[in-house]
Amino acid sequence: MSDDTSGIREGEVATSLPAAFDAGLHFIGRIHTPWTRRADCPRNARESDALCTIEVSPAFAEGLADIEGCSHLWVLYWMDKARRDLVRQRPRHYDETHGTFALRSPARPNPIALSCVELVAVDGNRLTVRGLDCLDGTPLLDLKPYFASTDARPEAVVAWHAARRG
Amino acid sequence: MSDDTSGIREGEVATSLPAAFDAGLHFIGRIHTPWTRRADCPRNARESDALCTIEVSPAFAEGLADIEGCSHLWVLYWMDKARRDLVRQRPRHYDETHGTFALRSPARPNPIALSCVELVAVDGNRLTVRGLDCLDGTPLLDLKPYFASTDARPEAVVAWHAARRG
Numbered sequence A, B: 001m002s003d004d005t006s007g008i009r010e011g012e013v014a015t016s017l018p019a020a021f022d023a024g025l026h027f028i029g030r031i032h033t034p035w036t037r038r039a040d041c042p043r044n045a046r047e048s049d050a051l052c053t054i055e056v057s058p059a060f061a062e063g064l065a066d067i068e069g070c071s072h073l074w075v076l077y078w079m080d081k082a083r084r085d086l087v088r089q090r091p092r093h094y095d096e097t098h099g100t101f102a103l104r105s106p107a108r109p110n111p112i113a114l115s116c117v118e119l120v121a122v123d124g125n126r127l128t129v130r131g132l133d134c135l136d137g138t139p140l141l142d143l144k145p146y147f148a149s150t151d152a153r154p155e156a157v158v159a160w161h162a163a164r165r166g
Helices: A058-064 A159-165 B058-064 B159-165
Strands: A023-025 A029-032 A051-056 A072-078 A086-089 A112-123 A126-130 A138-145 B023-025 B029-032 B051-056 B072-078 B086-089 B112-123 B126-130 B138-145
Touching: A051 A058, A051 A138, A058 B086, A072 A126, A072 B112, A086 B058, A112 B072, A112 B138, A138 B112, B051 B058, B051 B138, B072 B126
Parallel strands: none
Antiparallel strands: A023 B023, A029 A051, A029 A138, A051 A126, A072 A112, A072 A138, A112 A126, B029 B051, B029 B138, B051 B126, B072 B112, B072 B138, B112 B126
8 A cells, every 4th residue: 555665653553444445536737846755855835945847737737727817726736655544643853643634744544735835837737836845746636726715724723733843 | 427417507618537547535534514405505614604523434533633732624525526527617606717726616627625624622533613615424535734834825816706806
């Protein structure tokens, strides 16, 4: 199920995944970034101002109509290098474990990543964006407009993370 | 590929989907809401204060550890009633078409919905939340903590939408 060779760290817990899948995904494009090894990726998107390119497959390119008027987008992509069975895990650089659903780690039952990006330019089926931190060649799943009215929650708090930094 | 019986509206464009899927998803729980017909669902989550329940399957329940300290969560779910081949579409109540990736419509190549919810209570493998607008019984794909530092963009603009309301 996984090509993650790091094994399980102390305190981590794996579950048994179902034998079959319930639904299927189409890869609709690829993300091009400067990072070809996981160790080189920024720890989160705010750590890098690098411009990245999202290339949408020709079959889906017409779906980009009107996207140039979106200042920010949600990019959903597939973290295909991550193991999927960890329910409790300890990310790199962390001393303690947390439940998978309280983390943004790539290791999760459905490794769908979610990043908010700033849309810099549109050229046919290629978007130039700022705000990604994934490996070069990562498969693209979806693009959505960012609506501040429903998506922006500046007051949101993650207690375990706030305690860690405090 | 679809049980959407509404067909294609004037100006909408469908593409040819690939014959095979590239990756598979596990449904990790179900979402319980007051709405059993699409016509009854709120048009967006801000239109309803209804409390909804997210039930995580026992195999994944340990992944909820520490989630109670998250004020807001991202809920990713599967819109399994939507057709997947539309690249240009005209949502209900709209006069004009837009590219699929400039819309939050459920009809998209990978019908993964994304909603920010307020976490109200945690009881074992059941979360009470506010801010969903989906059908009762919708399959759950993922839960993620909302980090204001990377996810909140109050300044974001969607030009076609702003022009429509202006």
